[in-house]
Structures are given as structure tokens and as C-alpha cells.
Amino acid sequence: MLQQTQVATVIPYYNKWMAKFPTIRDLAASDIETVNSLWKGLGYYSRAARLLSGAQKAVKELHGRLPDNAKDMEAEIPGVGRYSAGAICSIAYNQCVPVLDGNVHRLLSRFTALHAQPKSKRTLDILWAGAESFIEQSKRPGDINQALIELGSTVCTVRDPVCSDCPLRLWCKGYQKTQPNASHPSAVDADIEDLCLVCDPMPSDEDDGSVTIYPMKTARKKPREELDSVNVIEWRSINNGDRWFLLVRRPQGGLLAGLHEFPTVPNLTGAKASSSDMAKVPYRLLQELLMHPPHSLHSEKEPSKKPTNSNPSYHVPKITHVTPAGDVVHVFSHIKKTYRVQWVLLEGEGDEPPQLRPAVSPDQGARENGNCVKNPKGKQRPSKRSEVSEAEVNPIPQTLSVQWVPLTQVEDTNIGTGVLKVWKLVEKLWTITR
Numbered sequence: 001m002l003q004q005t006q007v008a009t010v011i012p013y014y015n016k017w018m019a020k021f022p023t024i025r026d027l028a029a030s031d032i033e034t035v036n037s038l039w040k041g042l043g044y045y046s047r048a049a050r051l052l053s054g055a056q057k058a059v060k061e062l063h064g065r066l067p068d069n070a071k072d073m074e075a076e077i078p079g080v081g082r083y084s085a086g087a088i089c090s091i092a093y094n095q096c097v098p099v100l101d102g103n104v105h106r107l108l109s110r111f112t113a114l115h116a117q118p119k120s121k122r123t124l125d126i127l128w129a130g131a132e133s134f135i136e137q138s139k140r141p142g143d144i145n146q147a148l149i150e151l152g153s154t155v156c157t158v159r160d161p162v163c164s165d166c167p168l169r170l171w172c173k174g175y176q177k178t179q180p181n182a183s184h185p186s187a188v189d190a191d192i193e194d195l196c197l198v199c200d201p202m203p204s205d206e207d208d209g210s211v212t213i214y215p216m217k218t219a220r221k222k223p224r225e226e227l228d229s230v231n232v233i234e235w236r237s238i239n240n241g242d243r244w245f246l247l248v249r250r251p252q253g254g255l256l257a258g259l260h261e262f263p264t265v266p267n268l269t270g271a272k273a274s275s276s277d278m279a280k281v282p283y284r285l286l287q288e289l290l291m292h293p294p295h296s297l298h299s300e301k302e303p304s305k306k307p308t309n310s311n312p313s314y315h316v317p318k319i320t321h322v323t324p325a326g327d328v329v330h331v332f333s334h335i336k337k338t339y340r341v342q343w344v345l346l347e348g349e350g351d352e353p354p355q356l357r358p359a360v361s362p363d364q365g366a367r368e369n370g371n372c373v374k375n376p377k378g379k380q381r382p383s384k385r386s387e388v389s390e391a392e393v394n395p396i397p398q399t400l401s402v403q404w405v406p407l408t409q410v411e412d413t414n415i416g417t418g419v420l421k422v423w424k425l426v427e428k429l430w431t432i433t434r
């Protein structure tokens with residue numbers, strides 16, 4: 001929870017999480033829908049999904065106990081890398097294994113005056129070895145690891161390190177090299193940089209006489225840019241005015257794992273990003289998602305009043321408006337997404353939204369979570385849920401579960417921050433078009 005997120009933000013999430021999942025077995029017995037609802041707003045949802053699958057694996061295959069050594073934990077538990085394994089095993093099992101998070105990386109880069117590519121294997125090997133040297137003889141490796149993390153985050157900070165308060169100052173090479181008056185028996189006369197086979201030369205404009213020259217600065221990789229067509233598809237009953245919205249659940253792995261979103265066609269380029277093509281997208285989507293899709297986007301014909309075989313009282317709906325709503329920009333760590341949003345109004349007779357295509361390829365997660373949603377009048381009814389498999393022409397890339405959600409419940413569904421922004425953008429249109 002604390003990855004890229006401040007402690008004050010995390011505390012209420014952590015308390016709710018622990019109240020719901022006091023043991024690993026409670027977590028393992030849960031599902032992605034519940035887990036995401038507790039994580040909603042924290043971002044980086046794949047972490048929540050991995051916590052769930054890690055707990056499930058531990059319960060199913062390891063009698064509900066995490067391995068008691070870092071090597072097995074890293075190898076066997078999804079979502080646990082070297083850092084997490086080191087932290088858990090040193091703190092919980094008193095195992096002499098190091099940790100290297102961003103704080104310790106910075107601290108040790110300064111402590112050793114290491115000016116080298118911060119993410120290169122060679123640099124990381126050196127820093128992991130440095131972290132190990134702090135705990136290898138220790139009786140309290142967990143405490144030492146926590147102390148290093150804490151020292152990095154509170155004293156050896158990114159911009160304003162407080163070297164005068166630092167207990168490592170006397171042995172710190174970075175401090176000695178940048179403070180002319182610093183001295184200690186361990187200080188060396190030779191310029192370490194000249195002797196070092198690992199460090200890159202220090203550019204003169206970077207050397208401002210501060211320890212913040214370590215770790216080496218690298219140009220930040222620009223996130224790649226992608227344009228997605230996001231379609232807020234509403235079905236409105238001609239009979240009673242009830243309003244339902246189509247939501248698709250994302251796969252359980254990867255970006256925004258298991259969250260719901262409006263039907264989206266990702267990464268459009270060239271002609272597909274033109275406004276004329278965008279207007280055709282909802283039509284294509286509905287062909288894939290509905291049992292009886294509308295005939296044509298701009299059809300002059302009335303929708304068929306002919307009842308279908310599967311539902312004798314059902315009438316094919318018609319798209320009556322496709323209204324561009326504008327763009328929402330949402331930046332993930334590695335992708336800058338522009339969501340080009342349009343509101344698609346589908347109207348039809350009857351009290352129920354159009355039937356979704358039947359399951360072609362089951363999504364176990366969706367099945368297990370076949371919970372109820374309230375209809376607009378507040379009564380419980382089973383959600384309209386279906387699974388759609390990847391078809392050749394399907395713009396939706398993977399097997400996904402789809403459902404109609406009443407207007408009043410869209411915001412309560414597990415949607416991410418970007419989707420919430422999309423929703424707010426479309427809501428503004430209604431006040432204009434009403």
C-alpha cells in the first residue's frame with residue numbers, strides 16, 4: 001500500500017483492509033471485486049490483485065503459511081520480489097537478508113559515493129551487496145533494515161539531506177567528498193572517482209558541492225502516449241425512462257486489473273483516431289456485446305419491432321445520439337493515456353436493458369462474483385452479466401465480463417480514478433442536452 005503512496009493516505013485503507021482480512025485465510029477466501037473495493041482510490045491496482053493471488057497460493061499450496069526464507073518466498077509467492085521478501089523475512093523471521101528500496105538505494109549511493117547508472121545491474125549488485133554488509137553479522141536484521149529505510153526517508157532525503165544529524169556521517173564517502181572540512185580515519189586522499197571502474201565521470205555542471213549529486217541523475221523516460229476511444233453507453237427505456245450503463249471488467253492481470261470501465265478501444269492511431277471513425281466505434285462495440293445490436297448508427301429505419309426468438313417481448317434498440325464529450329488525460333507510470341470520450345445513447349422499449357451476448361469463454365472471476373445490483377427503483381435483481389471472448393473483429397482485447405449497471409450505481413462500482421473522470425465529464429453533457 002505504501003508504494004508511491006504517503007503513510008497518512010494509507011492508514012485508513014490499511015485499517016479497513018486489516019478489519020476485513022485479519023488473516024491470510026480471510027484474504028484468500030475473498031475475490032477481486034471485494035479486494036478492489038477496499039483498494040479503490042489507492043491506484044496501482046495490480047498490487048491488490050497480486051496480494052490476493054499470493055494469499056490464495058499460500059493457502060492452497062503452502063498450508064496458509066508464507067515460506068520462512070526470502071529465496072522461496074520470492075520464487076513462490078506472486079507479487080513478492082526481492083525487496084518484499086527481504087523485508088518480510090528479516091522483520092518477521094529474523095533472517096539475515098537485506099532490503100533495497102528507493103530510500104536505501106539513495107542512502108547507499110551517497111554512503112559509497114557511487115555515481116553510476118542507478119538501475120544498471122552492476123550498480124544494483126553493488127548496492128545489494130552494500131545493504132547485505134549492514135546485516136550479515138546482525139542479531140536484529142529486521143531492525144537494521146527498518147533503520148536504513150527510515151534513515152533514507154527522514155534524514156538522507158532526496159533534496160535536503162540533513163548530514164549533520166546522520167549517524168553514518170563519519171563513514172559516509174559522499175559526505176567526505178563533498179564537504180571539504182570533513183575528516184575521518186576512513187577518508188582517503190586519492191580521488192575515488194579516478195580509481196573507480198564503476199562510476200561515470202561527474203559532469204562539472206552537476207557538481208554543486210552537495211551530496212545530492214548521488215545517486216547519478218538520469219533522464220526520465222517519457223511515458224508513451226496512447227489514445228483510447230471510451231464509450232459511455234447508456235440504454236434508456238422509452239417506456240419508463242430507466243437509465244442503465246454498460247461496464248466491462250478488465251482482466252485480472254496487468255493495468256487496472258479487475259476494475260470496471262466503459263467499453264474502450266485502446267491505442268487508436270492514424271485513420272482510426274479520426275472523428276468519423278470514432279463515431280463508428282460504439283456501433284462495432286455493440287455488435288460484439290449485444291445479442292441483438294442496433295441496425296446502423298445513422299439508420300433512418302425504425303428499429304425492428306419484431307420480437308426475437310430468444311425473447312418474444314424484446315425489441316431491438318436504436319442508437320439515437322453519439323455525442324463527443326471531450327478528452328480526459330490520465331498518466332500512469334509508463335503510459336500517458338488520452339481518453340477520447342463519447343456518450344452513446346441507446347433507446348429501446350421494455351423495462352430491461354438489451355440482452356448481452358451469452359458466455360462464449362467463461363471468466364471465472366465474473367462467475368464467482370455474480371452478485372446483485374439494484375435496479376433504478378431500488379429493488380434487488382441479478383445483474384445482467386455476460387462474458388465475451390476475443391473475436392477477430394472484437395476491439396476489446398481479452399475475455400471480459402460485461403454488465404449493465406443502473407445510473408445510481410455507476411460510481412459505487414469498482415472503477416478507477418480515470419474512469420471516474422470520464423463519468424464526470426459525461427454527466428456534464430446531460431445538463432447541457434436536457
Ligand code: SF4
Pocket residue numbers: 107110111155156157161162163166167168169170172174175211
Ligand atoms: S552523511 Fe549525509 S549523505 Fe551520507 S548517508 Fe548521512 S545523510 Fe546521507
